[in-house]
Amino acid sequence: MRRLVSRFILLAMAMMVARADAAPELRAFWADTWHAAMRTPAEVDAMLQAARTARANALFVEVRKRGDAYYISHYEPTAGDVASGFDPLAYLIQRAHNETPRIEVHAWLVMLPVWNSTTPPSNPAHPFNRFPQWLTLNDSGANFDGNNYSFDPGNPEAADFMYRVALDVLRHYDVDGVHFDYIRFAGDRWGYNPVSVSRFNAAYGRTGQPAYNDSVWSQWRRDQVTQLVRRIYASAVALKPWCKVTAATITWGNGPTSESAWFSTSAYSAVFQDWRAWTEEGILDIAIPMCYYNHANSTYRTYFNNWITWAKNHRYNRSVAIGLGAYMNTLSNTLAQIDLVRTPTAQGGYSDGVVFYSYAAPNVDGSGNIQWYNPTAYTTFGNYFGQWEPVPALPWKTSPTTGIVMGVALRGSDLQPLDRATVTLFRSGFSRSMRADGNGAFAFIDVPPGTYTLRVSASGLPVVNRTVAVSAGSVWRETVLAGTLGGVPLPIDDLIQQSDGLVVILPDVRVVAGNDRLGGSIYVEDGQTPTAIRVNTNPAVPWIEGDRVAVLGTLSTQGNERVIVPAAIRLVGVEAPSTHSLQLQVVWQQWLSGSVPVQVDVLRRDGALVKRYTFTPDDTGIVTWPRDGAIAPGWYDVRVKSSHWLSARLRDVFLPTTGAAEISLVNGDVDGDNEVTLYDFGLLVQAFGTMPGDALWNPNADLDGDGEVTLFDFGILVSSFGLSGE
Template structure:
């Protein structure tokens, strides 16, 4: 057997060395097995990664609503060495030594707890907000992957976005990588809040049938909305951040573009990753093309999906995810060869990623895989021959477009307007029509740099126009849009509060959280977006935790203090994103 893969590697290595070019080469490194639980595991991981001539690792920092890094929002992973910030140490070692290894943070999106037991930590989202769980048509809450958050519930949508943006803001990572960014099947997604939102939007009553086309599109839209929101906000924070996903390829691959809608990803679990590539809210697609090469029908599935990916990257990056855990070393290398070769149409993928670092070779199931097989890492190193950089992304290195985003809010109450329409115009022509999500958020990504006008509309509220909005190449603009007449004084600078009387209703539109606000009974401190002036806020309406640097709008009553300062009481706060 060894001679077989050595021969394949030897034949291919000459070509690889002669035609070395940028490509993505990585491992998925899960948090359930050894990999980064201690400094010693990290050192071993990176030694093997470099020996295998990889240039990236995708490390699972969130498994089931936990954190393998120091998170202010989610509980510390039980497998992790106490107090050890795996992500910080990984970045230090991966970036600081030669060759540089990219660090992409893998977050499990939908699963939040296994199907047995219940989390003990009060910090866990199931204890904070149990109402965010998904349900099936019959009201069951345990999916095939345990308890899961429902993308149709605005609270889970926002919580997950906060978790991701916290990582992006505090760590020098190269990318964010989504896993389980979907539902688990067409009978799931029946959280009562999501069903109620759907019925309000379309004038329905009762519970829609799982196969109802409009209800299926609703759930597809909820998943796409969180991808869009995180993409727009995260890349506004760090324009060169790569947003990627581990994507579904169940069954045989599509034969044509039109056949995509018949695949399970789109039809059954509502993961429209082809649509995400077209819209540009996913920089890098890594379909999980996990098939046993020794099974002829499964080997054909692998080739059909890899070919489809090569021909349908839509100007972004496609990387073939290889299930080495199912295959011998020789068969894994056969799949790598096919993944790197051009399609019949002449198109190439942009690299390979292996599942997994821990389960290196196998005979058909992950449980039966050989773990940490040094021969596997050596075989990859022999095959690739030399390190190469990851593929450049022109839309990040030399951008000509930017992102326009914001939140549509009721000016009287600061509540988000769900299902509002935002029309985007340039030089009098309509260029995009957007719909707000359950948190009032909207985004148009990759708009050519220039000046735009907006018109926001919602049932029961007067339309509002914004005449001059600048979009700058490579950056994002984020603005609140108020519908209706505000009954409070609109305050744009905190210093302006001094001129208002005690008891005045006030609406602060552009404030930044000055310090983490994690306890609802504590005073929230906010400051001007530009400047140091601060004011204390006593939050009355339920609000998710806020972190230093978050942008927020505040509506409340100004109460003057004896020392001349003010406190905003009985306040409602709307989170606008991260700064």
């Protein structure tokens, strides 16, 4: 009885403190995948039901836990606890977006930790097993921090890999955002990957190993993390400007109460996560500081208040929401923390909402015991909020007034990244400069509209100036090759006419078929024509469709195909999967009715079947099929067969491409054997005079589609007698 009374009081409190001025507000849960959340459809359904009960409008779901994937990844293995054949993220998005109320889905990525046990993962494809050279080390040479093995963002290959992993989700799933976790070092003694140390020494003319508390070395590590965030943010805006880039950021200890106090926080000085600078620069849409403090403790209440005040006052031109440690608080204390989050600061700072950690552990009882998947907690939150509200609009996304300039700087002779090249964007009254990262990448955020000069300066190379035009909401991407080019730059159409042995360079081309489908080669297009050329390459991290690459190599002929054997290939950007298509106009000869299903075979020139499709054209006979990545670019024959028409073949079609072609089908193949013979004549005789519903009705004998078998159908058959399909 006492428990029932307590629950009644708690629910009454929740209803009393609910805001009267309901307005858009982020109300979300973090849903980790160490616990039940999205291993099966039933788990996803239960999570969504709980979220809707709580009047939540977003879920931050852990889709990369430790180098594994709760989605179909091009780079990492599927998590071992996912039901066979199940795509958790795809199912979640479908159910979250298509049912009412709509729930936003943010892909939560644990960024740098890649494994959490001293026993290696059993899957040889796991990145921990494949790339041990990317692990961060501490100043004593150890690579396990007691909790995790982590990749080091100061190693350009590791940073490039994490860039691709983050954007892989964005490119292939209709997520509402990508969410970073553990995008930091484990502590101030970490970051000693040999490649990062070597780069640091080269940059500052040093030798040996820097001390862990060396201020220049600390800033170097801080920069490596920030550069990764910046690169992902700019590319995310280019890919899907409406998607949100967010991060769960470190608090730890007492919150800063002055501007200078920020530089003593663990976030800034120990793990090198300068998230205050990220919001100021605009490379995060929403910072979500993890203010996990037990509200029953007066000291921690002070820490909590100081952190949320700091966060609300340092949102700059971006958004802040507060992460609440619901897993360590009673329901009444979590509600008290929400009240504090909703209260503006003395300076007018505010939060756009709350994110609960976690869906699995929404509260503790009075004795501090976690109440796993507690339905009372979800109901209490729902009663507190009162009614569902949408997430707040982000004006820099819905009504942008600035643009982005981004790109990659490479040495023209060998496509080596211009690590730490000085990149300056300027015009009269405006100038910004930055250092390119270890992959040569750079990005300027929130650039006012106008025409600018982009200048790249690197030691020993001539200065390169480019003119760029920025408009509101635009992303200008520039690939800069500095110095003498190592090959002849030619359009692909011209290149394939050249002699073998010519060294060529393609500064910025799109991968239209990748290693994930073709193994040891890719195909690239330059966008000037639909012609593609094969590039022989089989890297440890595959190239996939939509990658933008620079290629340097030697032209060759293998079989009847022109090929580039590369000396170097570099990632210069990413794009979404192609929506290009081939449009085929099918003409059914001597046919009065509507559209008929067709079988479309894509054949190699030797007749081998590559891919078979079945389509129902529209009423005009037009078939359109998307570039699905199943066909490597090249020249093919296309064969079309439909019901009682003979097959026809289009020869020498370049696929995949955007284009149009017409194919005409000859009528009269009643038995479907692809020739018109006496057997077809016999079937026509058998069905003569029948209509639909008659015992002997044969729809394939109704050659003209008028609903009866008559002399007109015999006339069609006679005109085609003796013919066979292609």
